[in-house]
Every structure is written in structure tokens, then in C-alpha cells.
Amino acid sequence: MAGQGRVKLKIDHVEKTFQSRKGEVVALNGVSMDIMENEFVSVVGPSGCGKSTLLNIIGGLTEPTSGAVYCDGEEVTGVGTERGVVFQQYALFPWLTVRGNVEFGLNMQGVKKEKAYEIAMKYIKMVELEDFVDSYPKELSGGMKQRVAIARAYAANPSVLLMDEPFGALDAQTRTQLQEELLQTWEKEQKTCFFITHDVDEAIILGQKVVIMSARPGRIKEIVDINIPYPRNQETKMTTEFLDVKNYIWSQVYKEYLAVKK
Numbered sequence: 725m726a727g728q729g730r731v732k733l734k735i736d737h738v739e740k741t742f743q744s745r746k747g748e749v750v751a752l753n754g755v756s757m758d759i760m761e762n763e764f765v766s767v768v769g770p771s772g773c774g775k776s777t778l779l780n781i782i783g784g785l786t787e788p789t790s791g792a793v794y795c796d797g798e799e800v801t802g803v804g805t806e807r808g809v810v811f812q813q814y815a816l817f818p819w820l821t822v823r824g825n826v827e828f829g830l831n832m833q834g835v836k837k838e839k840a841y842e843i844a845m846k847y848i849k850m851v852e853l854e855d856f857v858d859s860y861p862k863e864l865s866g867g868m869k870q871r872v873a874i875a876r877a878y879a880a881n882p883s884v885l886l887m888d889e890p891f892g893a894l895d896a897q898t899r900t901q902l903q904e905e906l907l908q909t910w911e912k913e914q915k916t917c918f919f920i921t922h923d924v925d926e927a928i929i930l931g932q933k934v935v936i937m938s939a940r941p942g943r944i945k946e947i948v949d950i951n952i953p954y955p956r957n958q959e960t961k962m963t964t965e966f967l968d969v970k971n972y973i974w975s976q977v978y979k980e981y982l983a984v985k986k
């Protein structure tokens with residue numbers, strides 16, 4: 725798994741400087757890393773260190789100031805169906821039902837109606853929302869909306885999933901449940917995942933690697949391999965292996981939080 729196979733995403737000396745009223749903000753200062761096909765990479769780091777900026781550059785939503793990202797060897801110059809994004813705030817279409825939201829991308833891709841229905845239902849079942857197919861977003865809880873967003877991303881069948889704190893707004897119980905669902909789905913239909921979180925436990929339980937970013941201007945401070953075998957579940961969080969790596973990552977991240985405060 726980790727370290728094998730072929731490079732899916734190449735992040736090559738990416739720099740990003742924003743112009744703001746207060747002057748220039750260097751959000752990313754030379755970020756390079758290779759992400760392998762089907763690899764699950766978690767990203768942690770203090771607020772403002774450039775995590776979302778990096779995700780948006782990989783997604784083709786933001787242009788780097790210099791450097792480039794390559795997906796399957798091709799330079800990313802805009803959004804593409806092979807790269808699906810899940811944001812923290814669900815971003816569902818309020819005028820569409822659960823099924824309508826999940827089918828949306830498929831319709832855009834020109835998938836035939838019956839096929840789109842079949843695919844949508846498969847992923848709606850995966851996230852256990854089959855009783856809510858005809859409900860509208862306003863009728864759903866936060867956790868349910870986030871399930872729809874995940875089903876929608878999977879249904880479009882991207883080979884890369886970019887997730888920016890997708891569970892950040894959820895209560896602890898819903899969060900662990902969605903972690904389990906995401907783990908099971910990734911174990912079944914491996915995809916290359918780039919998953920941002922502030923939660924070190926979440927980063928470790930999901931990821932084959934945890935990227936620790938340093939305080940602004942964002943750089944990669946360290947990449948930690950998580951050599952805990954899959955399948956993993958919540959009980960994995962009690963193991964010594966897990967606790968050891970958690971202590972280590974937490975101490976490294978904490979230093980960066982302190983650097984921000986200074």
C-alpha cells in the first residue's frame with residue numbers, strides 16, 4: 725500500500741501568496757509531496773497554515789503562485805471530474821432532494837437516467853439514507869447532510885477525493901459513525917484520499933500517512949507513516965500502537981499551535 729504503486733498526485737514546489745489589504749500573505753511556501761494511487765493521506769496543522777489553500781489548488785479551484793500539481797501526470801489547471809471535493813459545509817442544492825443532489829453530477833456527465841438512478845441509490849444506501857431519498861436538505865440533520873455530500877462525491881466516481889474537514893461541524897457520535905463508513909468504503913473501493921482534519925485521532929484512524937503542516941507560511945513539517953493494519957475501527961483507538969503515534973503527532977502539532985500564538 726503506502727509507498728508502492730504509482731504516483732497519483734504530484735505536488736511540486738507549490739507556493740501561494742495572497743494579496744490582501746494588509747499586504748501579502750504567504751499561505752504556502754514550497755510544498756512538495758507525492759501521493760500514491762489509492763493512498764489515504766490525512767493532513768493536520770494549525771488554523772491558517774494553508775491546508776484548505778493546498779486542497780483548493782489540488783482541486784483546481786485556486787491557482788498556485790508558482791509550482792504545480794499533477795494528477796496522473798497532467799498538470800491541474802482547473803476542476804475535473806476525476807477530482808471530487810467534499811467541503812465542511814455540505815454545499816448541497818437546497819432545491820433538490822437527496823436523490824437529486826446525488827444524481828446531479830451524473831446528470832452533468834450525461835449519464836443515462838436509469839443508470840444515474842441506480843448509481844445514486846447505491847451510494848444513498850451506502851450512507852444509510854434510503855429512507856430519505858425524497859427529502860430536501862432542510863429536512864435533514866447536519867450529519868445526514870454530510871452523508872449526502874459524501875454519497876454525491878462517490879457517485880460521480882472520481883479517482884481522487886479531496887475532503888476539507890468534512891466532519892468538522894458534527895457531534896462526536898455522528899463523527900465516529902461517519903469515520904467508520906468512510907473507512908469501510910475506502911477499504912472496499914479504494915480511492916486516493918486527501919483528508920484535512922483538526923482531529924489527530926481522526927487523522928490517524930483513517931490515514932496511511934499523516935502530513936503535519938507547520939504554522940504559516942505553510943510547509944510540510946513531517947509526514948508520519950501510520951503502520952496500523954486495516955481493517956481499522958473505533959477499537960483501534962485503544963491500542964498501544966495508536967496511542968504511541970497519537971502522542972507523537974500531537975506533540976509535533978502542538979509545537980506548531982504554539983508557534984501561531986507567538
Ligand SMILES: Nc1ncnc2c1ncn2[C@@H]1O[C@H](COP(=O)(O)OP(=O)(O)OP(=O)(O)O)[C@@H](O)[C@H]1O
Nearest residue numbers: 742743744749751770771772773774775776777778
Ligand atoms: N482568498 C484569500 N485571500 C487572502 N488571503 C487568503 C485567502 N484564502 C486564504 N488566505 C490566507 O491564507 C492563509 C491560509 O489559509 P487556509 O484557509 O488555507 O488555512 P487553513 O489551514 O485551511 O486554516 P483552517 O484550519 O482555519 O481552515 C491564511 O492566512 C488566510 O488568511
Ligand SMILES: [Mg+2]
Nearest residue numbers: 775776777888
Ligand atoms: Mg481550512
